[in-house]
Amino acid sequence: MANNTSHTTEYKVLGRILVLLMFMTFLTISVTSFNLGAFSVTVALLIACFKAFMVLSYFMHLKYESLLLRILVGMVFVLFAVIVLITFIDYAYR
Amino acid sequence: MSKATEKIEYVSYLDHQSKYKGIFAWIFATDHKRIGLLYMYAIAAFFVIGAFLGLAMRIELIAPGETIMKPQTYNGIFTVHGIIMIFMVVIPGLSAVFGNFFLPILIGAKDVAFPKLNRFSWWIFMVGSAMAVASQLLKSGPPDTGWTFYAPYSTTTGTNVIMATTAAFVLGFSSILTGLNFIVTIHQMRAPGMKFFNMPLFPWAIYATAWIQLLATPIIGITLVMLIAERLFGIGFFDPALGGDPLLYQHLFWIYSHPAVYVMILPAMGVISEIIPTFCQRKIYGYKAIALSSLAIAGVGFLVWGHHMYTSGMSENARWFFSLLTFIVAVPSAIKVFNWLATMYKGSIDMQPPFLYALEFIFLFIIGGTTGLILGSVATDVQVHDTSFVVAHFHYIIFGGMGFAFFAAIHYWLPKMYGRMYNLKRAKILSVVIFVGFNLLYFPQFIIGIQGMPRRYYDYLPQFQWAQVISTIGGFILVAGLLAMISNLIMGVRKGEIAPANPWQGSTLEWQIPSPPSLENFDEEIEIKENPYDYK
Numbered sequence: 001m002a003n004n005t006s007h008t009t010e011y012k013v014l015g016r017i018l019v020l021l022m023f024m025t026f027l028t029i030s031v032t033s034f035n036l037g038a039f040s041v042t043v044a045l046l047i048a049c050f051k052a053f054m055v056l057s058y059f060m061h062l063k064y065e066s067l068l069l070r071i072l073v074g075m076v077f078v079l080f081a082v083i084v085l086i087t088f089i090d091y092a093y094r
Numbered sequence: 095m096s097k098a099t100e101k102i103e104y105v106s107y108l109d110h111q112s113k114y115k116g117i118f119a120w121i122f123a124t125d126h127k128r129i130g131l132l133y134m135y136a137i138a139a140f141f142v143i144g145a146f147l148g149l150a151m152r153i154e155l156i157a158p159g160e161t162i163m164k165p166q167t168y169n170g171i172f173t174v175h176g177i178i179m180i181f182m183v184v185i186p187g188l189s190a191v192f193g194n195f196f197l198p199i200l201i202g203a204k205d206v207a208f209p210k211l212n213r214f215s216w217w218i219f220m221v222g223s224a225m226a227v228a229s230q231l232l233k234s235g236p237p238d239t240g241w242t243f244y245a246p247y248s249t250t251t252g253t254n255v256i257m258a259t260t261a262a263f264v265l266g267f268s269s270i271l272t273g274l275n276f277i278v279t280i281h282q283m284r285a286p287g288m289k290f291f292n293m294p295l296f297p298w299a300i301y302a303t304a305w306i307q308l309l310a311t312p313i314i315g316i317t318l319v320m321l322i323a324e325r326l327f328g329i330g331f332f333d334p335a336l337g338g339d340p341l342l343y344q345h346l347f348w349i350y351s352h353p354a355v356y357v358m359i360l361p362a363m364g365v366i367s368e369i370i371p372t373f374c375q376r377k378i379y380g381y382k383a384i385a386l387s388s389l390a391i392a393g394v395g396f397l398v399w400g401h402h403m404y405t406s407g408m409s410e411n412a413r414w415f416f417s418l419l420t421f422i423v424a425v426p427s428a429i430k431v432f433n434w435l436a437t438m439y440k441g442s443i444d445m446q447p448p449f450l451y452a453l454e455f456i457f458l459f460i461i462g463g464t465t466g467l468i469l470g471s472v473a474t475d476v477q478v479h480d481t482s483f484v485v486a487h488f489h490y491i492i493f494g495g496m497g498f499a500f501f502a503a504i505h506y507w508l509p510k511m512y513g514r515m516y517n518l519k520r521a522k523i524l525s526v527v528i529f530v531g532f533n534l535l536y537f538p539q540f541i542i543g544i545q546g547m548p549r550r551y552y553d554y555l556p557q558f559q560w561a562q563v564i565s566t567i568g569g570f571i572l573v574a575g576l577l578a579m580i581s582n583l584i585m586g587v588r589k590g591e592i593a594p595a596n597p598w599q600g601s602t603l604e605w606q607i608p609s610p611p612s613l614e615n616f617d618e619e620i621e622i623k624e625n626p627y628d629y630k
Contacts, residue, residue: 076309079396086397086415087345093409 007064017058024051045084049077104617106513106610124209125613130195131511132216134504137183137191138580140223144178145573147171152535152569155562158554168552169238170253174230176241177258181265182223184496185354188361189307190219190272192503193300195511197276199604200294202285202622204614207278215271222265229257240550242351245332245343249324256325259318266311269357273307276300287622294602294626295384299364302388306353306360310396314350317343344406348399356395358492359459360388362499363430366452369506370434371627372600373449374441378627380433387426394423404472405479413472420470427463431456446598447521451502454529458494462487465540480550483543486536494532501525501579508583509593513609516586524582527575534568602626 028047036043057063062073107127114122120132151171154161163171194212198205206212230236237258239248248255280301284293320331321343330336332343371378378384400408400416408416434456443449465487468474478484509515538561539547547558554562596605604611606620 079309079393082397083349086400086412087349089415090341090345090400090408090412093411094407 007061009058009061009064014058017054021051021054049081053077104608104612106608107613108512108610110613122213124205124213126194126198126206126209126212127511127611129212129216130191130193133186133190133194133219136220136223137187140178140182142577142580144175144183145576147175147178149569149573151175152566154552155554156566157562158556158559165552166235166238169550170230170236172550173237173240173258177226177229177237177262179492180241180354181262182226184358184492185265185269186219186272187358187496187500188365188503189276189300189303189357190216190268191500192296192365192507193272193276193303193361196507196604197279197297197300198283199607199611199615200297200602200626201280201283202288202603202616202620203279203283204616205283206275207283208275211271212275215268215275218264218271219268222261222263222268225257225261225264229254229261232257242347243318243321244347245321245324245340248321249332256322259321263315263318266315269307270311273304273311276304277308280304285620285622291382291385292622292624292626293385295367295378295381295388296361296364298385299360299367299388302392303357303360306357306392306395310350310353310357313346314354317346317350320346341403341406341408344403345399348402349396352399352402353392353395355491356391358496360391362455362496363388363427365499365503365506366434366455367430368600368602369448369452369502370437371629372506372598373444373446373452374438375444375599375629376437376441376627377625377629378433379436379439380429381625381627383429384433387429390426391423394419394426398423398470401470401475404475417470417472421467424463424467424470431460431463444598445522446505447516447518447525448502448506448598450522450525451498451505454525455495455498455502458490458498458532462490462494465490478543480548481543482539482547482549485549486539486543489536489539493536501528504583506598507604508586509597510604510609510611512587513593514587514590515593515597516582516590520582521579524575524579528572528579531568531570531572531575535565535572536568538562538564538568601628 024047028044031043031047032040056073062070107125110125112119112123120128123129123132150162151168154163154168194206232254234252234254237243237248237253237255238251239253239255243255243259243262248259280293280297320329323329324331324333328336330338332338332340334340367378367384398416398420400412401420404413404416465483468478469484469487505516505521542558542561543549545558547554547561593609595607595609598605601623603620603622603626607615607617
């Protein structure tokens with residue numbers, strides 16, 4: 001049942017992703033200077049999710065894995081999003 | 095479909111000589127079967143300790159007022175009982191013991207995907223367990239928060255909360271690594287020709303469980319770190335005076351701890367799904383429905399945690415939403431029960447000890463499940479929240495469910511694990527004794543719970559004493575039955591008759607190999623069936 005395929009990502013690509021992640025970190029800090037009200041947490045979470053997506057895709061090679069594995073990891077993110085959403089049903093209406 | 099392997103001389107995994115000798119041959123073992131046994135011996139020891147702590151509580155409650163201990167001792171004992179039973183017995187129980195031993199065999203593999211990681215998981219489990227025990231013995235005294243460590247009390251009490259929560263944190267790593275190992279094993283190590291829908295139902299249950307272990311356990315880890323940081327540095331996560339929220343702790347705790355209930359019960363359902371077709375000699379009814387319902391329970395089970403918090407001050411909208419989701423999770427559970435009953439219908443039923451325990455499991459699980467609906471509905475939950483009704487419901491699900499399934503599993507698979515048979519007649523009698531003791535212990539708690547008996551209370555009004563006396567008598571019968579059962583099994587392992595390779599006429603892969611199995615499980619050609627429960 002094993003799926004023994006491997007893929008080598010070029011350093012150039014990894015370097016670009018690293019720069020992108022650093023920019024997103026800078027963005028995370030920068031948006032805190034704006035008063036986004038109730039959306040401040042949403043924006044922070046969206047940026048964090050995007051960064052996690054890039055790390056998973058390139059540094060953890062998910063981009064080159066089988067469709068099944070990508071679906072499984074994608075479902076984990078959906079689950080995480082649903083859990084956060086449900087938690088905020090309490091906080092938004094309390 | 096079939097799998098051919100080169101025939102090699104049979105040597106039992108128990109007789110196999112590794113480079114280590116004596117106890118080190120066990121501690122440094124990477125064989126999944128030995129690691130399964132290591133978990134079982136440790137968990138059995140913790141279970142006996144937890145059971146005696148429970149009995150001590152029952153003795154204290156036999157009469158109002160002080161009986162054998164002081165109130166603070168009682169608070170410590172129910173916390174220790176909870177920590178030991180939940181984190182060291184029930185959560186790892188079936189998955190770590192029988193998952194380790196039988197998952198690779200049932201899918202036609204020689205071992206798990208990462209044997210050394212598996213060994214490391216057991217080491218971590220033992221370190222975490224030692225820390226949990228130490229938290230009871232250190233100077234400040236055992237934690238008195240209950241196993242839930244609710245803030246804000248847990249952030250202020252002077253007892254050993256940090257050590258206990260660190261122990262739970264460490265134990266969590268063992269659970270995560272075991273779950274990861276099982277997921278990879280099922281994806282990568284299945285025998286050629288064994289597709290997902292050719293797998294027996296126990297591996298399906300273990301697969302669903304492993305996902306919960308992998309995804310939910312880190313949440314409790316982070317939550318406990320937040321609690322420790324709160325105690326050490328007063329950060330204010332859960333302190334309203336510092337902008338925090340005590341309910342945040344409860345949300346985070348139950349986001350893990352409700353799915354953890356399914357870590358406990360899903361493998362139990364897997365065991366029952368193995369036992370019923372064997373002792374009915376019938377193909378299991380609704381194979382795909384049972385397999386997929388395990389995944390459905392795991393998925394929906396992630397979203398129902400709020401039903402533990404109806405009276406905590408959650409918003410109205412959150413309460414009805416969680417109630418709706420809670421009722422939905424009952425559907426896949428019911429699918430399993432109906433399919434088990436349908437399998438028994440017109441089956442050639444053989445009332446052997448594993449099947450007796452499986453029947454008792456179904457009976458107790460139905461009581462636990464239906465009383466869970468009372469707790470899942472907001473209006474009725476408000477009446478019985480934090481009463482002994484919850485204690486009874488919880489024990490019917492966890493002990494009646496996971497506990498009885500564990501007893502069913504050990505009676506089912508012990509001849510395979512050790513190659514010897516226990517005394518069947520004694521095992522049947524003891525299963526009835528344990529069943530009677532269990533119901534005498536816990537059923538009265540439903541009644542006085544509805545009447546208003548609070549849980550975790552050291553003292554109570556005289557009107558509740560009749561039920562407390564019955565419960566304590568039941569506790570003695572239960573513990574006596576459990577000790578006799580353990581004794582019967584040990585005697586079976588040591589002096590029992592030699593068991594044949596397939597004493598129950600089972601159809602899954604473990605019954606095609608010798609008892610006990612060899613180091614690499616499969617020395618001869620084995621048959622992979624389209625349907626693992628192919629009874630003619």
